[in-house]
Amino acid sequence: MNKKINKSVIINIIMAIVAYGIVMALIYGGFLGRQAMSIIIPCCINVMLAVSLCLLVGFLGELTLGHAGFMSIGAYAGALTTNALNLPPMVELLIGLLVGGIVAAVFSLIIGLPVLRLKGDYLAIVTLGFGEIIKSVINFLGFTGGAKGLSGIGTYSNYKNFTFVYIFVLLTILVISNLVRSRHGRAICAVRDNYIAAEAVGIKVSKFKTMAFVISGFFAGMAGVFYAHNVGILKPGNFDYNKSIEILVMVVLGGMGNIKGAIVAAVILTALPEVLRSAADFRMLLYAIVLIAMMLFNNSKFRTVMIEKRNLKKAMSIQKEGE
Amino acid sequence: MKKMTKVMSMALAASLVVASLTACGGGEKKAETKAAETKAAGETTAASADGDVFLIGGIGPVTGSAASYGNSVKQGAEIAIKEINAAGGVTVGDKTYTLDMVFADDEATEDKAIQAYNSVMDQGAQAILGCVTSGACIAITDLTAADGILQITPSGSAMDCTKNDNAFRICFTDPAQGVTMADLAAETLGYKKVAVIYNQSDEYSTGIREAFEKEFAAKGGEIVASEAFSNGDVDFNTQLTTIKGTDAEAIFIPAYYQDATYITKQAQDMGMELPFLGSDGWDGVLGTVTDPATIEGAIFLSPFFAADPSENVAAFVADYNEAYGATPDQFAADAYDVVYTIKAAMEQAGSVESADLIAAMTEITVDGLTGDGITWTAEGEPNKGSKFIQIVDGAYTLYE
Numbered sequence: 001m002n003k004k005i006n007k008s009v010i011i012n013i014i015m016a017i018v019a020y021g022i023v024m025a026l027i028y029g030g031f032l033g034r035q036a037m038s039i040i041i042p043c044c045i046n047v048m049l050a051v052s053l054c055l056l057v058g059f060l061g062e063l064t065l066g067h068a069g070f071m072s073i074g075a076y077a078g079a080l081t082t083n084a085l086n087l088p089p090m091v092e093l094l095i096g097l098l099v100g101g102i103v104a105a106v107f108s109l110i111i112g113l114p115v116l117r118l119k120g121d122y123l124a125i126v127t128l129g130f131g132e133i134i135k136s137v138i139n140f141l142g143f144t145g146g147a148k149g150l151s152g153i154g155t156y157s158n159y160k161n162f163t164f165v166y167i168f169v170l171l172t173i174l175v176i177s178n179l180v181r182s183r184h185g186r187a188i189c190a191v192r193d194n195y196i197a198a199e200a201v202g203i204k205v206s207k208f209k210t211m212a213f214v215i216s217g218f219f220a221g222m223a224g225v226f227y228a229h230n231v232g233i234l235k236p237g238n239f240d241y242n243k244s245i246e247i248l249v250m251v252v253l254g255g256m257g258n259i260k261g262a263i264v265a266a267v268i269l270t271a272l273p274e275v276l277r278s279a280a281d282f283r284m285l286l287y288a289i290v291l292i293a294m295m296l297f298n299n300s301k302f303r304t305v306m307i308e309k310r311n312l313k314k315a316m317s318i319q320k321e322g323e
Numbered sequence: 324m325k326k327m328t329k330v331m332s333m334a335l336a337a338s339l340v341v342a343s344l345t346a347c348g349g350g351e352k353k354a355e356t357k358a359a360e361t362k363a364a365g366e367t368t369a370a371s372a373d374g375d376v377f378l379i380g381g382i383g384p385v386t387g388s389a390a391s392y393g394n395s396v397k398q399g400a401e402i403a404i405k406e407i408n409a410a411g412g413v414t415v416g417d418k419t420y421t422l423d424m425v426f427a428d429d430e431a432t433e434d435k436a437i438q439a440y441n442s443v444m445d446q447g448a449q450a451i452l453g454c455v456t457s458g459a460c461i462a463i464t465d466l467t468a469a470d471g472i473l474q475i476t477p478s479g480s481a482m483d484c485t486k487n488d489n490a491f492r493i494c495f496t497d498p499a500q501g502v503t504m505a506d507l508a509a510e511t512l513g514y515k516k517v518a519v520i521y522n523q524s525d526e527y528s529t530g531i532r533e534a535f536e537k538e539f540a541a542k543g544g545e546i547v548a549s550e551a552f553s554n555g556d557v558d559f560n561t562q563l564t565t566i567k568g569t570d571a572e573a574i575f576i577p578a579y580y581q582d583a584t585y586i587t588k589q590a591q592d593m594g595m596e597l598p599f600l601g602s603d604g605w606d607g608v609l610g611t612v613t614d615p616a617t618i619e620g621a622i623f624l625s626p627f628f629a630a631d632p633s634e635n636v637a638a639f640v641a642d643y644n645e646a647y648g649a650t651p652d653q654f655a656a657d658a659y660d661v662v663y664t665i666k667a668a669m670e671q672a673g674s675v676e677s678a679d680l681i682a683a684m685t686e687i688t689v690d691g692l693t694g695d696g697i698t699w700t701a702e703g704e705p706n707k708g709s710k711f712i713q714i715v716d717g718a719y720t721l722y723e
Contacts, residue, residue, distance in 0.1 A: 034445050035438060035444075038437050038441040139524050147528075148529065149461070151461050151483055152483075227434070232433075233433050233458060233462050235433065236524070237524070237554075238433065277442055283428065284386045
C-alpha cells in the first residue's frame with residue numbers, strides 16, 4: 001500500500017515538472033504567438049480558483065456562488081499593498097500575495113461564521129448575496145477607486161514570471177489535495193456524505209465548514225492578487241456573479257470532488273474562447289455549444305461505461321496481485 | 324500502471340490543447356496570408372490581393388453587455404475602410420496601401436482586452452483602433468506603449484486611456500464633457516441652481532459629474548442636490564423626491580439613454596417640469612421614451628448628429644443605413660474618424676512605421692464626422708468643437 005502511494009506521488013511530481021518544462025520550452029522556444037502567451041497566466045489563475053472552489057463544492061458539498069467576491073477582496077488588498085510599497089517587484093508581489101490571501105481569509109471567516117449554519121440552496125443564495133455586497137462596497141469606497149477602477153498596478157505576474165506563478169499554483173494544489181487526504185479532510189468529506197452521521201460521531205460540523213471556507217477564501221484571494229498584477233487594472237464590475245459561476249462551471253466540468261479534473265477543466269475553459277477567436281461572430285455561440293457537449297459527455301453512458309471498464313481492470317489486477 | 328494510462332491520456336489532452344493554441348497563435352508575417360486569414364474569418368473589408376496592405380487592429384466588445392458599442396465601432400470603421408479603398412487606397416510616398424482590419428472581441432473586460440490585443444498583434448496589426456470602453460483601453464495602454472504602436476481609441480473617455488505618448492482619442496474626455504456642460508448651464512442658459520442624478524457604479528457618469536460640479540461651482544452656481552443610483556436601477560422616485568424638495572432650476576443627468584428614459588418619465592409622473600441636461604450618452608434617447616414630451620427641451624452634448632445636413636455626415640448615414648440597415652450612432656462616427664485619422668497620419672508621415680505615425684499625429688488636421696479641423700495635442704487629446712442637441716417637437720435639433 002505504502003509503495004503505491006509513493007508511486008502516485010512520484011508520478012504527480014513528474015507530471016508537474018513535465019508541464020512546467022513544456023510551457024517553459026514553448027515560451028522561450030518561440031513556438032507561441034503573443035495571444036497564446038497572454039493566456040498562460042489566466043490559465044494558472046483559473047486553476048487556483050477552480051481548485052480552491054473544488055474544496056467547497058466538491059469535498060464540503062456546499063454550493064457557494066460568492067467565490068469571485070473573495071477573489072476581488074484579495075485582488076484589491078494585494079494591489080493596494082504593492083501600490084503602497086516601494087520594493088523590488090518580486091518582493092512586493094510576495095507581500096501582496098500574503099496580504100491578499102490573509103485579508104480574503106479573514107473576510108471569509110467573518111462571512112462564514114454566520115452563513116455556514118445554513119445548508120444547501122440557502123447557503124448558495126446567501127453567498128451570492130455576499131458576493132454582490134462585496135462588489136457594491138468596493139464600488140462605494142474611495143481608496144479602491146470606485147467605479148473608475150484601481151489602475152496603475154504593476155504587471156508583475158505576466159508570462160515572464162511564469163515560474164513564480166506556477167510555484168503558487170502547485171502550492172494551492174498541494175495544500176488542498178493533501179488537506180483532503182488528511183484527518184481534517186476526511187471530516188470535511190464526512191460532513192458532505194452524511195451530515196447527521198458526521199455530527200453523531202462527534203465531528204464539529206460548523207468548525208470544519210468554516211475551516212474549508214477560510215482555506216478556500218485564502219487561495220481565491222491569492223489568485224485575485226495574481227489577476228490584479230496580470231491585468232493592471234481592477235474594476236468592481238468584473239467580479240460579479242458571472243465570474244463566480246464561471247469558476248463553478250470549471251469545478252462541475254472537472255467532476256465534483258476531482259482536483260485533477262478541475263485543473264484540466266480550468267485550462268480548457270480558459271483557452272477555449274481564445275482558440276475559437278477565428279470563428280469570429282460565432283465565437284460565443286460555439287463556446288456555449290462546446291460547453292454543452294462537454295457537460296453531456298460528462299454525464300453520458302459512454303463515459304460511465306469507460307469508467308466501469310477501468311475499475312473492472314483495476315479490480316482484476318489487484319486480484320492478480322493477491323494471487 | 325492504470326495511473327500511467329491516465330497520466331498519458333491527460334498529457335495527450337494537454338498537448339492537444341497546446342498544439343491547437345500554437346496553430347492558432349503562430350505569427351504569420353506575410354501580408355497576403357493575413358488578408359486570407361481575415362477573409363476566412365469573415366472580418367475583412369475589401370482587401371485587394373495585390374499591392375501593399377496596411378492592417379488596422381480593431382478591439383471592442385461585440386458580445387456581452389456593451390456589444391452594441393463594439394458593433395457600431397466595427398461597422399463604422401468598415402464603412403470608412405471601404406470608402407478609402409474604393410477611392411484608391413492611401414498614398415504613402417511612392418507606394419499605395421489598401422487598408423484592412425482585423426477585429427477582436429474584448430467583451431468590454433480588461434483581461435479579455437489584453438488577449439484580444441495580443442491576438443490582433445499576432446495577425447500583424449500595424450495600428451490599433453480601440454478599445455471601445457475605458458477600462459479595457461487602460462488595460463492595454465501600457466502594452467501598446469511597450470510595442471510603440473499607434474493606438475487611437477474612438478470612445479475611451481477616461482483620462483488614463485491616453486496617458487502614454489502613443490495613445491490618442493477621438494471622443495471628449497469625461498471631465499471635458501462635464502466642464503462643457505457646466506459652462507453651458509451657467510453661462511449660456513444662466514442657471515444658478517442645478518440638481519444632478521448620476522450613476523455611481525459607472526466611471527463615465529461619475530467622471531462627468533465630478534467635473535461638472537466643480538466647474539459649475541467655480542462659475543458661481545450651486546449644486547442643490549447630487550443624487551446617486553446604481554447600474555440596473557429602474558426606480559428613481561427617491562432621488563426625484565429629494566430634488567423636488569429643492570429649488571433647482573434644472574436637472575443634469577450624466578448617464579446613458581436607458582437610465583435617462585426612466586428618470587425623465589418618473590419626473591413627469593411626479594409633476595416635475597424642470598428642464599433636463601444630459602451627456603453624450605443620451606444619444607438615442609428618442610428611441611426609448613414612450614412619450615417624447617417628457618424630454619421636450621432637453622439639451623445634451625453630442626460629438627455626432629445623425630440628422631446633420633452637412634454633406635459628409637449625410638453620405639455616411641446613407642452608406643451605413645444601406646450596409647447595416649440602421650442609423651449610425653456616435654460610436655460608429657468616432658470609429659469612422661479613427662480610420663480617416665490613421666489615413667491622414669500615414670500620408671503626413673510618408674511611412675507606415677509606428678514611430679513616424681505617432682510623430683505625425685500632432686501635425687495632422689482631420690475634417691471628421693465628429694468635428695471639423697480636429698487636431699491633437701501631444702497628450703493625445705483632440706481639439707474640436709462640441710455640438711449641443713436639443714429635443715424640439717419630439718426630434719433632435721442642433722442647439723446653437
